[in-house]
Amino acid sequence: GPKVLQIPSHQIIDMGQMVTLNCDPVSNHLYFYWYKQILGQQMEFLVNFYNGKVMEKSKLFKDQFSVERPDGSYFTLKIQPTALEDSAVYFCASSLEAGRANERLFFGHGTKLSVL
Amino acid sequence: QQQVRQSPQSLTVWEGETAILNCSYEDSTFDYFPWYHQFPGESPALLIAIRPVSNKKEDGRFTIFFNKREKKFSLHIADSQPGDSATYFCAASHLGTGSNRLTFGKGTKFSLIP
Numbered sequence: 453g454p455k456v457l458q459i460p461s462h463q464i465i466d467m468g469q470m471v472t473l474n475c476d477p478v479s480n481h482l483y484f485y486w487y488k489q490i491l492g493q494q495m496e497f498l499v500n501f502y503n504g505k506v507m508e509k510s511k512l513f514k515d516q517f518s519v520e521r522p523d524g525s526y527f528t529l530k531i532q533p534t535a536l537e538d539s540a541v542y543f544c545a546s547s548l549e550a551g552r553a554n555e556r557l558f559f560g561h562g563t564k565l566s567v568l
Numbered sequence: 569q570q571q572v573r574q575s576p577q578s579l580t581v582w583e584g585e586t587a588i589l590n591c592s593y594e595d596s597t598f599d600y601f602p603w604y605h606q607f608p609g610e611s612p613a614l615l616i617a618i619r620p621v622s623n624k625k626e627d628g629r630f631t632i633f634f635n636k637r638e639k640k641f642s643l644h645i646a647d648s649q650p651g652d653s654a655t656y657f658c659a660a661s662h663l664g665t666g667s668n669r670l671t672f673g674k675g676t677k678f679s680l681i682p
Contacts, residue, residue, distance in 0.1 A: 456611065483668060494572070494672040495612075495657070508669055543612070550668040556602075556614035557668060 454478040458544050458560035459526075466568050470532035473563045475544030477527055484527045485545040485557065486519065488512060495543060501527065502550070531565075539567045571595055574658050574673025582681050587645040589676045591658035596639065600663035602670070603632065603643050605654045612657060616643070619663070645678070653679045 457476040465471050477484055486498040499509040501519050516535070521527040527546075531538055541564045545557040574591045581587045591601075602617035618625040618632040618641065625632045629649075634641040645652055655677050659670040 485668070487670075487672075492674075494574075494674040495670075497669050497671065500667075500669060508667060510669075547668055550666055555668065557670070559604075559611040559613070561609075561611045 454481075454558050456544055456546055456558050456560035458542075458563050460563060461561065462564045462566070464566045464568065465534060467536055468533045470530065471534055471565065473529040473531075473542050473544075473565070474526040475528065475546075475560060477544065477546030478548075478558050481546035481548050481558070483507075483547045483550050484519075484521065485547075486529050487543040487545065487559075489541045489543065489562070491540075498529075498542075500550075507550075534565075534567045536567050539565055541565070571671045572658060572660050572673045574676055576676060577674070578677040578679075580679050580681055581648050583648060583650065585648050587648050587652075587678060589643040589645075589656050589658070589678065590640065591642065591673050592638075592640045593660050593671075594639070595660070595671075597662060598660035598671075600661045601632070601634065601641050602659050602661075603630075604657045604659065604672075606657065606675075607654045615656070648680055650680050 459474045484501045487495040489495045498513045500507045518530045541562040543562045544560045547557050571594045603615045604612040605615045606612040616627045623634045629646045631644045655675045657675045658673045
C-alpha cells in the first residue's frame with residue numbers, strides 16, 4: 453500500500469542545535485501533518501499543511517518550529533533551536549483530502565529525536 | 569486535560585475471545601471517531617471509524633459501539649487472532665469543520681495469551 457517515509461529513523465543532537473526531520477509523503481497526497489509522541493503518552497497533533505501553507509497548528513507548535521515542502525520535495529519539520537523537551541518521536545502523515553469520513557491518514561514510522 | 573481517554577493500557581485475551589477496548593471523550597463537538605492500529609515496527613494505520621449518526625459500525629471481526637449520551641465508544645475484536653496483536657489507538661476529530669486534526673488516546677497494547 454501507499455507509504456510515508458521518514459528520514460532519519462533516529463536523530464541525536466545537542467540542545468540548542470537545529471534539526472530538520474524529513475518526510476516523503478504519499479505521492480498524490482495534498483495534506484501533510486506532524487504529530488509528536490513523548491514516551492508513554494499519546495500522539496499529539498502539531499501542525500497540518502496544505503497548498504504551501506500551515507492550515508492549523510496546536511500550542512505544541514512553538515515559535516522554534518517551522519514546516520515547509522519546497523517544490524514538492526520532502527515535507528520537513530525544522531526545530532531551531534532545540535530544547536530538551538523536544539525529545540520525542542515525531543510522526544509524519546499525509547492524506548489525499550481533509551474533512552471526509554474514512555479519509556485515512558497514512559503515517560510514517562516516526563523519527564525518534566533525542567536532544568541531549 | 570486529556571481530551572480522549574483510553575483503557576485499558578494493556579489487554580491480554582485467549583485466542584478466540586472477544587476483546588473490548590474503551591475510549592471516552594470530553595468535547596461533545598467531536599464528530600468523527602477512528603481507531604488506528606500499530607503493529608510492532610510498523611506505522612499506525614486506520615482500522616475502522618464511525619460518525620455519531622450511527623451507534624454501531626462493523627467491519628469483519630471489528631465493531632465500534634458508540635454512545636453519544638455518555639461520550640464513550642469502544643472497539644470489539646471478535647474471535648481474537650494472534651495477528652491482531654498490536655497497539656490500538658482511538659481518536660476523535662471535528663470532521664464537520666473540514667479538519668483532519670486527530671486527538672488520540674494513549675493506546676491499548678493488545679496481545680493474545682500464547
